[in-house]
Amino acid sequence: MRHIAVIGSGPAGYYTAEACQKAFHDDVRVDIIDRLPVPYGLIRFGVAPDHQSIKAVSKRYEMVALSDNVRFVGNVAVGRDISIAELQSLYDAVVIATGAPRDRALDIPGAALPGVIGSAAFVGWYNGHPEFADLAPPLSHTGAVVIGHGNVALDVARILSKTPHEFEGSDIADHALRVLSASQVRRIALVGRRGPYQIAMTPKELGELGHLEHAAPYVDPDDLPPVAGDAALEAGLRKSVGHLRQFAAMTTKRPVTVEFDFFSKPVAIEGKDKVERLIVERTVLDSNQVAHGTGETYAIDCGLIVSCIGYTTPPIEGVPYDDALGRFANVDGRIAPGLYAVGWARRGPTGTIGTNRPDGYMIAETIAADIAGDSGKQGRPALDSLLAERGVEIVTFRDWQKIEAAEIARAQGESPRKKFTHIDEMIAALNR
The missing domain is CATH 3.40.50.720 (NAD(P)-binding Rossmann-like Domain)
Incomplete structure (x- = not known):
């Protein structure tokens, strides 16, 4: 035996x-x-x-x-x-x-401020994991940032965007549903260092963003590469980029916006005793699709940052x-x-x-x-x-x-x- x-x-x-x-x-x-x-x-x-x-x-x-x-x-x-x-x-x-x-560490200044949460903790919170049931993420600010352009980042953005009615039939934890129902978040920025051709979002999950009751996705058309390049993409990525093109063409206005911030590298988090803004540096890609900072920065006002940059x-x-x-x-x-x-x-x-x-x-x-x-x-x-x-x-x-x-x-x-x-x-x- x-x-x-x-x-x-x-x-x-x-x-x-x-x-x-x-x-x-x-x-x-x-x-x-x-x-x-x-x-x-x-x-x-x-x-x-x-x-x-x-x-x-x-x-x-x-x-x-x-x-x-x-x-x-x-x-x-x-x-x-x-x-x-x-x-x-x-x-x-x-x-x-x-x-x-366990979450990979977000290794930038200010990452220890209250209001910065790793995706393992945030996902565990809304899924009722005993280790994270008492997390209490701050949702009283109108801005939230999700760092990452993968499916976990999509899940987090979608959960932040949904109405209580849209959770019917789910097994979301009661404590999370109560907090999300009172959320004041109106703008969710999905921040990633590279561009549309480098996302790790599967078509089905990405497509869901276009069918929310209370929220609408936004993609800046200027961030999209020429459409002729789509033909060379792997089939799944091609479909995902197709969704991004549809989002860029949408004119629907809803109370909540899920905004894709491409070519954007988080460099610092600022705030007095809690998160108040994320400082982001513009990037460009080299011939190997590696992102490099340009020195140009801008700030995203927010009260919550969820880091979806991987696990260990x-x-x-x-x-x-x-x-x-x-x-x-x-x-x-x-x-x-x-x-x-x-x-x-x-x-x-x-x-x-x-x-x-x-x-x-x-x-x-x-x-x-x-x-x-x-x-x-x-x-x-x-x-x-x-x-x-x-x-x-x-x-x-x-x-x-x-x-x-x-x-x-x-x-x-x-x-x-x-x-x-x-x-x-x-x-x-x-x-x-």
């Missing part, structure tokens, strides 16, 4: 468990360990609450979780309740699938780490004998949710090649014994289903669930 521990219950974790089932058939036991009492990671806390169709992929993970040889071990924090070295002594393979849940994987004691890349040091997923990384923890925050599936299958094949036979390690029973000695109460997938049922029962209107946003609430719901 092979015993495998997967740390992290997001897409990378569940795809890895699924792949190990297929690689080892009945000769494997997989424990998926998560520090929270609830599974799914990025699906629950990263995907926008108004994108319920994307969240539906969790049904696939549920099938894996309910199989006989895979178990969810929630409410167990690696590094607090158990160490990597201890897990390695219990399991034939330990796979780190923790994702990249937090280090774990005893695991080699690549500081430059913000992920665990590995070669094709191998960190050390018996220790592996998968998903964003392996390659950094790139790709979509689906990208983690082939990644998980690759790691399963690597583990199969590395494990010669029965090592005699105890795996699951040994973990349970150790955690019981330390007074750690695990939350199983069946337990999670009780929490989920309670969230569904609390839902109002068309919302699929009303999330518990604090761990003690989740445990209390389970005990009820």
Whole structure:
């Protein structure tokens, strides 16, 4: 029997468990360990609450979780309740699938001022992550800035732009909906160093900005390159640029404007005791599409800045780490004998949710090649014994289903669930 521990219950974790089932058939036991009492990671806390169709992929993970040889071990924090070295002594393979849940630092003067928030924190806030449920972002100023030209920046801008009515059918956290409903934000600037041909926004998500009830996108026609160049673009980017051209031609006026600031590099944040403005430098692109400052600056008045410039994987004691890349040091997923990384923890925050599936299958094949036979390690029973000695109460997938049922029962209107946003609430719901 092979015993495998997967740390992290997001897409990378569940795809890895699924792949190990297929690689080892009945000769494997997989424990998926998560520090929270609830599974799914990025699906629950990263995907926008108004994108319920994307969240539906969790049904696939549920099938894996309910199989006989895979178990969810929630409410167990690696590094607090158990160490990597201890897990390695219990399991034939330990796979780190923790994702990249920390924001890259916005390294400009003034970035520590109140009102500057990273996208991991802001997205976690409106998705009800326990770590960020009490964030309280300031929305009393008419201006807000979102730094970045990727899908996360789009999500943030869209969430800031929507009316309460437009959140019907979503699972946005109640505390976020209350604050957003009272928002005074009327101008949202999407700031990025490069131009329309360099955005990392997918067509579907970008197109949504053109169909909001209360807000309208704005693109300066002068920022768009000649249309003849669109033909050489990859199909998805070509469609996205097409949306930008449509936005540039729009004459619709709405109370809220989502303004694309291209060729704009944030250089400083100013304010007395809180954010009051972002200082931006105009840029130009060289022949390699690298942005260079021109020395010309301008100010954007705002009370909130959300930085969507990427994520990093937090280090774990005893695991080699690549500081430059913000992920665990590995070669094709191998960190050390018996220790592996998968998903964003392996390659950094790139790709979509689906990208983690082939990644998980690759790691399963690597583990199969590395494990010669029965090592005699105890795996699951040994973990349970150790955690019981330390007074750690695990939350199983069946337990999670009780929490989920309670969230569904609390839902109002068309919302699929009303999330518990604090761990003690989740445990209390389970005990009820």
